[in-house]
Amino acid sequence: MKKFAILVTVLVGAILVWGATDFPQWGDPNSPASTHVSDRYITEAYSASHVPNLVSAILADYRNFDTMFETTVVFTAGTAIFLILRLPLGPLARRRNSKHPQAERHPLPRDPILEMACRILFPPTHLFGLYVLTHGHYSPGGGFQAGVILGASFILLAIGFDLRAILARFPEGLFKPLAALGVLLYVGLGVLCLLLGGNFLDYEALRVLAPGISSAMIRSHGILIVECGVTLTVGSVIFGIYANLVSRGNHEGGL
Amino acid sequence: MSVIEHNFIYLFFVVLLMIGLYGAIAKVNLVKKLFGLTIFQTAIILFYVSIGQKKGAAIPILEVGHGHQALPDVVAAHYINPLPHVLMLTAIVVGVATVGVALAVIQRLYAEYGTVEEDEILEKIVRS
Amino acid sequence: MTEQLIILIIVWPLLAGVLTALLPCRENLLSAWGIFNLLACNAMGLGLVRLVLAQGSTSYHISGWAPPLGIELKVTVFSALLSWLISAVALFGFVGGRRTWADQIGERLPQFLSLFFLLVAAFEGLCLSNDAFNLYVMLEISSLATYGLIAFGGGRAYLATFHYIVMGTIGASFYLIGVGYLYIKTGTLNITALAHMIAETELTQAYLLALCFLITGILLKMAVFPLHFWLPNAYTYAPAATSLLVGPLSTKLAVFLLFRIMMDIFGGVLPSLHPTWSFVIVGLASVGILVGTSLALAQYDLKKTFACLIVAEAGYMLGGLWLTDPRGTVGALFHLVNDAIATLVLFLVVIAIQSSVGGKKLSDLKGLFQKSPLTAVALILVAFNLIGVPPTAGFFSKATLMTGAIASGRFEFVIALLLASLGNLVIFFRIIEQAYFQPQDNSEAGRSKDGQRAGAFALAIGSLLVMLGLSAYPVMETFIRPVVHL
Numbered sequence: 001m002k003k004f005a006i007l008v009t010v011l012v013g014a015i016l017v018w019g020a021t022d023f024p025q026w027g028d029p030n031s032p033a034s035t036h037v038s039d040r041y042i043t044e045a046y047s048a049s050h051v052p053n054l055v056s057a058i059l060a061d062y063r064n065f066d067t068m069f070e071t072t073v074v075f076t077a078g079t080a081i082f083l084i085l086r087l088p089l090g091p092l093a094r095r096r097n098s099k100h101p102q103a104e105r106h107p108l109p110r111d112p113i114l115e116m117a118c119r120i121l122f123p124p125t126h127l128f129g130l131y132v133l134t135h136g137h138y139s140p141g142g143g144f145q146a147g148v149i150l151g152a153s154f155i156l157l158a159i160g161f162d163l164r165a166i167l168a169r170f171p172e173g174l175f176k177p178l179a180a181l182g183v184l185l186y187v188g189l190g191v192l193c194l195l196l197g198g199n200f201l202d203y204e205a206l207r208v209l210a211p212g213i214s215s216a217m218i219r220s221h222g223i224l225i226v227e228c229g230v231t232l233t234v235g236s237v238i239f240g241i242y243a244n245l246v247s248r249g250n251h252e253g254g255l
Numbered sequence: 256m257s258v259i260e261h262n263f264i265y266l267f268f269v270v271l272l273m274i275g276l277y278g279a280i281a282k283v284n285l286v287k288k289l290f291g292l293t294i295f296q297t298a299i300i301l302f303y304v305s306i307g308q309k310k311g312a313a314i315p316i317l318e319v320g321h322g323h324q325a326l327p328d329v330v331a332a333h334y335i336n337p338l339p340h341v342l343m344l345t346a347i348v349v350g351v352a353t354v355g356v357a358l359a360v361i362q363r364l365y366a367e368y369g370t371v372e373e374d375e376i377l378e379k380i381v382r383s
Numbered sequence: 384m385t386e387q388l389i390i391l392i393i394v395w396p397l398l399a400g401v402l403t404a405l406l407p408c409r410e411n412l413l414s415a416w417g418i419f420n421l422l423a424c425n426a427m428g429l430g431l432v433r434l435v436l437a438q439g440s441t442s443y444h445i446s447g448w449a450p451p452l453g454i455e456l457k458v459t460v461f462s463a464l465l466s467w468l469i470s471a472v473a474l475f476g477f478v479g480g481r482r483t484w485a486d487q488i489g490e491r492l493p494q495f496l497s498l499f500f501l502l503v504a505a506f507e508g509l510c511l512s513n514d515a516f517n518l519y520v521m522l523e524i525s526s527l528a529t530y531g532l533i534a535f536g537g538g539r540a541y542l543a544t545f546h547y548i549v550m551g552t553i554g555a556s557f558y559l560i561g562v563g564y565l566y567i568k569t570g571t572l573n574i575t576a577l578a579h580m581i582a583e584t585e586l587t588q589a590y591l592l593a594l595c596f597l598i599t600g601i602l603l604k605m606a607v608f609p610l611h612f613w614l615p616n617a618y619t620y621a622p623a624a625t626s627l628l629v630g631p632l633s634t635k636l637a638v639f640l641l642f643r644i645m646m647d648i649f650g651g652v653l654p655s656l657h658p659t660w661s662f663v664i665v666g667l668a669s670v671g672i673l674v675g676t677s678l679a680l681a682q683y684d685l686k687k688t689f690a691c692l693i694v695a696e697a698g699y700m701l702g703g704l705w706l707t708d709p710r711g712t713v714g715a716l717f718h719l720v721n722d723a724i725a726t727l728v729l730f731l732v733v734i735a736i737q738s739s740v741g742g743k744k745l746s747d748l749k750g751l752f753q754k755s756p757l758t759a760v761a762l763i764l765v766a767f768n769l770i771g772v773p774p775t776a777g778f779f780s781k782a783t784l785m786t787g788a789i790a791s792g793r794f795e796f797v798i799a800l801l802l803a804s805l806g807n808l809v810i811f812f813r814i815i816e817q818a819y820f821q822p823q824d825n826s827e828a829g830r831s832k833d834g835q836r837a838g839a840f841a842l843a844i845g846s847l848l849v850m851l852g853l854s855a856y857p858v859m860e861t862f863i864r865p866v867v868h869l
Binding site: 015016018019020021022023024031032033034035036037038040041061062063064065066069070072073075076077079080081082083084086176177180183184187190191194198199200201202203204 | 387390391394397398401402404405443444445446447448451452453454491494495497498501504505508514516517520521523524527528530531532534535560564566567568569570571572587588589591592593595
């Protein structure tokens with residue numbers, strides 16, 4: 001198997017290098033990748049949506065269909081992991097669970113220094129996550145980054161304290177609907193644009209809701225709403241994946 | 256060769272890709288296979304991000320205050336190409352999702368067979 | 384309003400999928416909710432077909448931005464037919480799989496159905512999108528949902544899912560490398576724009592390599608020999624309700640993606656590629672057909688036999704697409720439609736057999752004809768379709784493929800097709816011999832009502848194969864010929 005793998009790998013690598021011989025020079029501002037479409041993104045995006053962070057502008061305005069499905073990917077992964085790990089409690093589960101090692105309920109030693117450190121770190125991390133979301137228009141950031149930071153703040157607490165204690169405050173019954181709510185917010189905005197007469201996710205159509213607003217500002221607000229939806233889903237799903245993975249599905253204990 | 260002179264960055268990406276592909280195919284331990292897969296996906300992400308580079312250009316965030324004033328002319332050559340970054344945000348998220356699902360499957364495999372080595376699992380399947 | 388159908392047929396199942404995860408686990412509620420949503424998708428699919436037949440190919444600019452700035456959806460006659468086919472197969476698979484819910488899925492039904500609908504949305508998106516990177520995202524959503532749906536089967540499904548994850552991710556990543564190479568040479572991701580640029584420049588190494596990686600990635604998803612190892616186990620150990628949706632559609636949509644890359648991106652330069660590439664790929668496909676059929680012959684479990692047959696069918700379509708004569712492509716696309724319905728009927732028959740005689744190994748089939756004659760008739764009907772007996776659609780697709788192969792001079796493909804028909808004949812004769820000629824050896828004589836009902840449903844869907852066959856040439860002329868620009 002190893003010889004076959006080496007052969008395949010060397011073959012693939014050689015073909016890739018051969019294909020790269022007629023690439024344009026790296027860093028050339030006149031290469032095709034940097035001139036056809038991306039020029040227009042750089043020069044037109046700010047006047048279209050008043051969002052200086054061009055990556056956020058493209059992500060949530062020009063290519064927001066992709067981002068909607070990216071959020072769906074996160075939701076799908078959370079649901080799939082839930083399906084795989086959280087075994088149902090019916091007779092089928094008892095048959096499957098028979099080989100499952102019993103969850104060891106050893107009491108975790110409580111470390112006051114760790115707990116205090118996590119307690120101090122949690123609010124600033126949470127706040128930083130919200131800052132990254134809202135300031136994503138002007139600095140590096142956006143929905144996904146904010147969602148990951150928010151999820152990480154909960155994971156920090158779960159590591160410092162006990163998983164069960166955090167699940168008591170942020171239970172499955174809360175983070176599962178929150179994840180769905182994030183995607184619904186995104187898709188709902190798109191459907192709203194449809195109902196108001198424009199194309200799907202065409203923020204221009206929302207101008208009837210706020211008369212007097214300029215086209216660029218409505219796009220800026222549309223981008224923010226969409227990023228909020230993304231943050232909700234990503235934050236909840238990241239914590240949900242952690243809770244399911246670390247406790248092997250039974251939410252009893254963890255790291 | 257022109258590749259080594261101007262585009263050596265692509266050689267790095269190819270080497271990383273080869274390491275990841277070898278790990279995904281040749282390793283018997285399922286977790287190591289997953290690591291190989293992750294390295295493989297990371298190599299592709301680096302490839303895309305390196306496409307967008309422009310010599311001497313700044314990150315694609317325009318320097319404007321919060322007053323929503325109109326900007327003076329933006330020269331495209333002064334900012335790197337933002338499109339590959341956007342595409343790779345999606346690819347990173349997809350990669351994370353795949354790793355999550357794969358880890359869940361590995362956990363179930365360990366609970367079922369007691370090992371994460373592929374050859375031992377296949378032996379147990381054949382025996383049962 | 385009607386042009387919004389293009390986006391609605393993707394967004395409706397997406398919304399349904401997200402909302403389903405919030406619903407309580409009540410079988411009747413979920414059943415009614417699912418049928419309602421899938422009927423709506425079917426109505427939208429039919430509306431889309433009518434729209435395209437009236438207006439011709441339409442494109443839709445999402446978020447109001449025209450390509451190449453924004454993402455575009457494009458519908459042609461064949462993709463409209465395919466998007467309707469996806470919703471029809473989903474509906475019939477949903478209805479046919481309901482009897483297995485209590486047994487195999489239990490409490491997790493809302494999340495299972497959520498992944499089911501998300502998969503339908505991803506398939507519709509794969510069919511209609513006109514942006515190369517958007518196609519990658521749709522491919523990955525469909526893969527992730529499939530991983531979850533298959534792994535839920537438990538037991539041996541876990542290892543099968545892990546192999547599928549590794550091979551599927553490598554496949555999707557190869558596709559992404561191909562798109563990256565195309566992007567670095569052309570600077571655009573929109574498929575129409577890519578086609579213009581490729582037709583105008585000469586094909587240097589980067590373009591050829593991009594095509595090579597795009598094809599290899601899709602071959603991994605299509606499960607063509609020699610990259611087929613993940614498919615038989617994954618489809619066998621999946622829950623029955625999963626294989627009803629994933630089996631008919633997953634590999635066929637990969638074939639459609641391959642067709643789009645060949646025709647829509649590289650269409651202008653295809654004739655120059657044809658001699659060498661056609662020789663290699665058609666040869667590979669012929670070997671793949673034989674390997675798939677032999678694998679199927681060696682199996683004793685019915686579900687695994689049918690899963691191996693899917694590998695053989697993938698070979699038909701791959702070879703047909705790469706024949707130099709356009710009739711090969713027409714035959715391959717017609718076979719796509721035919722095979723989607725046939726695979727659905729095959730898996731429905733497996734469920735019906737399990738309801739009638741309680742097992743799905745070859746040895747369990749004794750007395751099937753007495754217990755549930757409708758199931759046996761459905762089995763015979765789909766056997767005729769796979770062997771290629773008129774008037775089922777299988778005959779017409781094989782005939783068109785063979786005409787195209789003879790016209791292109793690829794006789795190895797003709798021989799492979801004939802040998803595959805022979806192999807299918809042997810496989811199904813073995814099955815029917817057990818079902819009809821062996822008397823049942825337990826004292827439970829008489830019909831099984833459950834099995835009869837399941838068999839009746841399978842037979843009803845199987846009759847679609849005959850209807851498709853009787854209308855083969857009109858379908859090929861209206862829906863397939865216009866998109867084949869060879």
